[in-house]
Amino acid sequence: xxxxxxxxxxxxxxxxxxxxxxxxxxxxxxxxxxxxxxxxxxxxxxxxxxxxxxxxxxxxxxxxxxxxxxxxxxxxxxxxxxxxxxxxxxxxxxxxxxxxxxxxxxxxxxxxxxxxxxxxxxxxxxxxxxxxxxxxxxxxxxxxxxxxxxxxxxxxxxxxxxxxxxxxxxxxxxxxxxxxxxxxxxxxxxxxxxxxxxxxxxxxxxxxxxxxxxxxxxxxxxxxxxxxxxxxxxxxxxxxxxxxxxxxxxxxxxxxxxxxxxxxxxxxxxxxxxxxxxxxxxxxxxxxxxxxxxxxxxxxxxxxxxxxxxxxxxxxxxxxxxxxxxxxxxxxxxxxxxxxxxxxxxxxxxxxxxxxxxxxxxxxxxxxxxxxxxxxxxxxxxxxxxxxxxxxxxxxxxxxxxxxxxxxxxxxxxxxxxxxxxxxx
Amino acid sequence: xxxxxxxxxxxxxxxxxxxxxxxxxxxxxxxxxxxxxxxxxxxxxxxxxxxxxxxxxxxxxxxxxxxxxxxxxxxxxxxxxxxxxxxxxxxxxxxxxxxxxxxxxxxxxxxxxxxxxxxxxxxxxxxxxxxxxxxxxxxxxxxxxxxxxxxxxxxxxxxxxxxxxxxxxxxxxxxxxxxxxxxxxxxxxxxxxxxxxxxxxxxxxxxxxxxxxxxxxxxxxxxxxxxxxxxxxxxxxxxxxxxxxxxxxxxxxxxxxxxxxxxxxxxx
Numbered sequence: 001x002x003x004x005x006x007x008x009x010x011x012x013x014x015x016x017x018x019x020x021x022x023x024x025x026x027x028x029x030x031x032x033x034x035x036x037x038x039x040x041x042x043x044x045x046x047x048x049x050x051x052x053x054x055x056x057x058x059x060x061x062x063x064x065x066x067x068x069x070x071x072x073x074x075x076x077x078x079x080x081x082x083x084x085x086x087x088x089x090x091x092x093x094x095x096x097x098x099x100x101x102x103x104x105x106x107x108x109x110x111x112x113x114x115x116x117x118x119x120x121x122x123x124x125x126x127x128x129x130x131x132x133x134x135x136x137x138x139x140x141x142x143x144x145x146x147x148x149x150x151x152x153x154x155x156x157x158x159x160x161x162x163x164x165x166x167x168x169x170x171x172x173x174x175x176x177x178x179x180x181x182x183x184x185x186x187x188x189x190x191x192x193x194x195x196x197x198x199x200x201x202x203x204x205x206x207x208x209x210x211x212x213x214x215x216x217x218x219x220x221x222x223x224x225x226x227x228x229x230x231x232x233x234x235x236x237x238x239x240x241x242x243x244x245x246x247x248x249x250x251x252x253x254x255x256x257x258x259x260x261x262x263x264x265x266x267x268x269x270x271x272x273x274x275x276x277x278x279x280x281x282x283x284x285x286x287x288x289x290x291x292x293x294x295x296x297x298x299x300x301x302x303x304x305x306x307x308x309x310x311x312x313x314x315x316x317x318x319x320x321x322x323x324x325x326x327x328x329x330x331x332x333x334x335x336x337x338x339x340x341x342x343x344x345x346x347x348x349x350x351x352x353x354x355x356x357x358x359x360x361x362x363x364x365x366x367x368x369x370x371x372x373x374x375x376x377x378x379x380x381x382x383x384x385x386x387x388x389x390x391x392x393x394x395x396x397x398x399x400x401x402x403x404x405x406x407x408x409x410x411x412x413x414x415x416x417x418x419x420x421x422x423x424x425x
Numbered sequence: 426x427x428x429x430x431x432x433x434x435x436x437x438x439x440x441x442x443x444x445x446x447x448x449x450x451x452x453x454x455x456x457x458x459x460x461x462x463x464x465x466x467x468x469x470x471x472x473x474x475x476x477x478x479x480x481x482x483x484x485x486x487x488x489x490x491x492x493x494x495x496x497x498x499x500x501x502x503x504x505x506x507x508x509x510x511x512x513x514x515x516x517x518x519x520x521x522x523x524x525x526x527x528x529x530x531x532x533x534x535x536x537x538x539x540x541x542x543x544x545x546x547x548x549x550x551x552x553x554x555x556x557x558x559x560x561x562x563x564x565x566x567x568x569x570x571x572x573x574x575x576x577x578x579x580x581x582x583x584x585x586x587x588x589x590x591x592x593x594x595x596x597x598x599x600x601x602x603x604x605x606x607x608x609x610x611x612x613x614x615x616x617x618x619x620x621x622x623x624x625x626x627x628x629x630x631x632x633x634x635x636x637x638x639x640x641x642x643x644x645x646x647x648x649x650x651x652x653x654x655x656x657x658x659x660x661x662x663x664x665x666x667x668x669x670x671x672x673x674x675x676x677x678x679x680x681x682x683x684x685x686x687x688x689x690x691x692x693x
Contacts (some may be wrong), residue, residue: 028535029532029534029535030535030536064545075570075571076571076572076573077545077550077571077572077573078573079545080573103543103544103545104544104545105544105545108573108575109575109625110573110574110575110576110625111573111575132542132544134542134544135540135542138540140537142535142537145535155537155538157537157540159540182542183542183543183544184540184541184542184543185540185541185543186538186539186540186541187538187539187540187541188538189538191539193541193543289544289545290545294571295545296545297543297544297545299541299543308543308545309543309545311543312543
């Protein structure tokens with residue numbers, strides 16, 4: 001009754017489709033999060049890059065650590081705007097970086113006037129500073145399983161940005177004179193940060209569908225500003241990329257190395273010290289952020305626990321290099337699973353007649369044992385293909401592995417593999 | 426099938442030391458954040474402070490030794506010469522049918538990925554503290570250490586959270602240079618444990634809160650209780666500082682702080 005094509009029966013195909021559907025359902029429900037996470041961590045933290053990194057020496061971080069938070073800001077939040085303004089203005093005017101990214105929120109109502117006076121003095125010396133906004137209200141729009149599977153639709157988050165430097169971003173985006181962006185990152189199911197979205201949907205009223213606008217995220221804006229004057233390999237077609245955590249962290253300078261906080265209520269550039277920064281920061285990206293313990297800005301990544309400003313640095317570096325893995329859309333993952341599944345079935349059916357090519361252990365083997373060996377070999381090849389061509393799409397590895405392993409099992413178990421006659425045929 | 430043996434198996438209980446309070450195990454001083462597997466017996470003396478340990482779902486146990494030498498099995502609810510306080514963790518209410526339905530539906534649930542905004546939070550939030558209630562006024566200063574000067578509205582919800590929870594809102598003009606104690610009238614607030622959130626007042630007197638804010642726990646007490654509780658809280662603070670410096674997670678530190686405040690509240 002079965003129609004066979006190249007040794008693959010109709011039943012095999014139905015089993016394969018069922019297995020692929022089940023695997024995708026598991027993926028949708030985040031059942032494979034742990035396996036996915038392990039693989040991604042391994043790849044993102046150790047991937048070998050085939051091209052030199054353009055972002056290698058592009059970034060510096062000026063960090064407000066515990067010491068600076070205590071001595072320069074009296075351990076008080078929000079950070080005193082006048083001092084924050086002095087820091088940014090001194091860096092832009094004295095170090096002449098390509099762009100300054102300020103990773104500190106400036107949405108406190110109590111300092112509205114002081115923030116506005118910083119904004120009035122910004123960008124007066126041809127160095128752009130880009131500030132962050134937070135998400136005040138957010139709405140999630142779920143996508144259902146079939147839309148996710150067949151059209152590649154993802155859940156969407158629409159956010160209302162908070163005030164930046166004392167003023168709420170205009171109702172239409174992007175807003176006026178202050179350059180700003182949202183450093184927003186989705187957490188994976190294991191709560192780690194790995195992905196960097198290059199766009200975010202903004203709205204002044206996230207609950208309602210109108211007036212939504214796609215805007216570049218903060219790290220994207222910083223990278224774009226840098227790329228105006230420097231060579232970059234940014235992959236503009238990607239909406240979301242995996243950050244390359246295999247790179248070294250940018251050089252970090254403690255605020256106290258560069259600024260003197262010994263005079264109460266004042267902060268000024270140190271007369272001596274910090275030369276390594278002041279002499280070499282020109283034409284680089286300088287990020288200013290907090291790494292003090294109570295900043296509430298630490299997250300888990302494939303490189304362990306990192307501060308927000310460090311993760312932003314990885315995102316900017318990955319955007320400049322364009323070497324990161326790209327998140328694959330689900331329809332492609334389905335096709336990939338099907339392709340690997342068909343390849344497995346094909347190889348298993350062909351090797352039935354070529355057992356003399358395999359090791360003696362397999363000559364006497366039954367079909368399931370052969371299936372495991374072939375599946376593992378295929379998975380191994382797929383893994384190394386991805387590893388060697390890291391700038392290509394990231395495979396839904398966990399899905400492929402399970403698909404490859406389960407499909408031959410399904411088909412062989414259906415054929416009663418424990419039947420000794422079948423095993424010896 | 427796989428779940429059945431796991432369900433029937435009683436897991437070994439892991440105990441985590443919150444505040445060691447000078448207690449020992451086999452003559453070795455306990456350290457904040459240490460974990461042990463039950464059964465273990467801790468030793469204390471009258472000179473020792475309060476031992477606080479986390480016993481998983483059984484709750485947080487506070488032991489005070491009231492005789493020369495005390496011996497207490499971990500997570501025991503009573504022991505000779507030892508005063509025991511158990512702080513129960515809130516349980517999820519509901520019938521068993523709801524539990525099974527919830528378990529089943531969660532298998533197929535697809536939750537959107539939580540988003541994080543990576544930036545230093547610009548708004549200082551209140552901290553956990555013991556506050557003095559003096560007549561109608563409360564001294565808010567100790568809970569506003571990291572909060573910059575300005576006009577705020579404060580909202581308090583009593584703990585444990587009951588339905589309908591008691592919520593009190595008041596306005597405060599915080600200026601530590603003129604009033605480091607941050608005294609403000611709050612006649613409706615009763616002594617006890619409360620969740621404290623800081624918001625900004627709108628033009629119409631409404632109070633807007635930042636959704637990212639984690640409420641602080643404050644224990645409000647009047648004299649003569651306040652002096653005793655405040656001293657005990659300061660003693661805990663020293664040990665919490667050690668916990669902080671030993672690199673433990675902020676979540677653990679926060680749990681211990683809250684357990685300590687709950688214990689102090691129970692001991693009023």
